[in-house]
Amino acid sequence: MNMTTANTARLLITCEDKPGIVQAVSSFLYHQGANITALDQYATEAQGGRYFMRVEFELDHLESRKETLLQMFGTNVAERYEMQWRLASVGELKKVGILVSKVDHALLELLWRHARGTLPCEITHVVSNHETLRNSVEQFGIPFTVINVTKENKVEAEAAIHDLMQGNDLLVLARYMQILSEDFVSKWPMQVINIHHSFLPAFVGANPYKQAHEKGVKLIGATAHYVTADLDQGPIIEQDVERVSHKYNVEELRELGQDVERNVLARAVRWHLEDRIIVDGNKTVVF
Template identity: 55%
Template sequence: MVSNVTSKSKSTNLTNRARMLVSCPDRPGIVAAVSRFLYEHGANIVQSDQYTMDPEGGLFFIRIEFDLDNLDARREQLKADFAVVAAEFNMKWSITRASRKKRLAIFVSKEDHCLLELLWHWQSGDLDADIAMVISNHDDMRGLVEPLGIPYHHIPVTPDTKAEAEKRQLELVSGQVDVVILARYMQIISPKFIEHFPNKIINIHHSFLPAFVGGKPYAQAYNRGVKIIGATAHYVTEELDGGPIIEQDVQRVSHRDNVDDLKRIGRHIERTVLARAVNWHVEDRVIVHQNKTVVFS
């Protein structure tokens, strides 16, 4: 089931806009070849960002936004033609339509702050995506979600029912969403589920990873006596809290702050960090390389 409610559209007309992401071994002529290709196909580059890990034998990354008249009709041929250029430079690449909003499924448990932040960004038009559904192992958030026209699915999870619950979740999201957002969803996702969404499950972890992985990180931080706490948005992999990091932020704390204080301060960091990461992902600003990311923010 997909909601028919969509966010407010941004002011820019994205009908004929496409985004190209490229990573490849660095060598002279990459930018020239891509630019020439787009020029010869009548495209107009409106934004270009690039990064090289090492000009001598490293990897090169580039993100380009371009406008092309009659994009929908020409996109498949454009991709077929670009495959020739890509093969010459051994590129990993994608071309996506900017007007095609990514469909999100938001998973949440009992804490609402990250969900509320995403809903607010979506309602204001700052999150250029469609929220297809919210799935929760508790029924607490239904009253926040359903009045917005977004389907809400309550799927309880216990140790005995976890496999069946995840099967039901997969039935709901398969073919219906592009990205899964774990907005303080306090359950571990199985490898089988992750296989369906490689680098398309974004989690918010309430610590500055790699510090304090696992459960109760604020209690861990308090017991360690840290002076800075943070939050980390990352892609989910089989390694617990070990996937490629998209965004992080921190705030100073002191010996006067107890565990509840750290949680309160941390909630503000979590909601901001997750919103940034989700926004960058849906705007095709993230390239994953091994267990790292290049983010053209």
């Protein structure tokens, strides 16, 4: 645990908007001796909407006081405002597993950023349904396992993946070209992030760059979203686009699109790791 983060925590809150929430939260932290270093908030309406807050604070001896802090905040603040909330210690790095197939750009972007120290996590394992990327992954000193997936063994394969990835806080689909079953996804609620190689909800399904070329699009994009049982319909975390013209062929669209994909995915993963995302139904609030 880094000494600069050992006493840092983040509090994420969702509730009905009412007067006094900011005062109640900040006053509680003040009386615990905490120093608020960042506070972001959003309300869906001027009056009576949904309220969202992200607070980052410093508190001496956080680890030894954490359980008491959780209990007291729940009793004194959260119950009064009927909050959905969670507290995350910054010094406790989240564990991340990655699933990938044959295409490497999104995976390597994550591994490179992790090696550079800009993705605050522990990447525990990379699982693929192909051998193709073993050398690329193992060069980063990260375990690589192949679990073949077919129509006949899908249940067994997903069970093996689930067992191998247990203990992780997040799974990232870095162009993993398999559709996860509803049963698998239900075991990882809002803990799986996918990069979709188009600007959702356009061009859902296979070969979006061919679809885009056939439609003569002027923008291409990528979407990072949480995975739910509904294919490509989970809450969107981040999107981006690039302008193109009639001069681009399919390969040029794909090359440009892959640049967008890896940056969009990396941002989404980092925001999750930094506790910047609150899921609200099928939407996200990203601070």
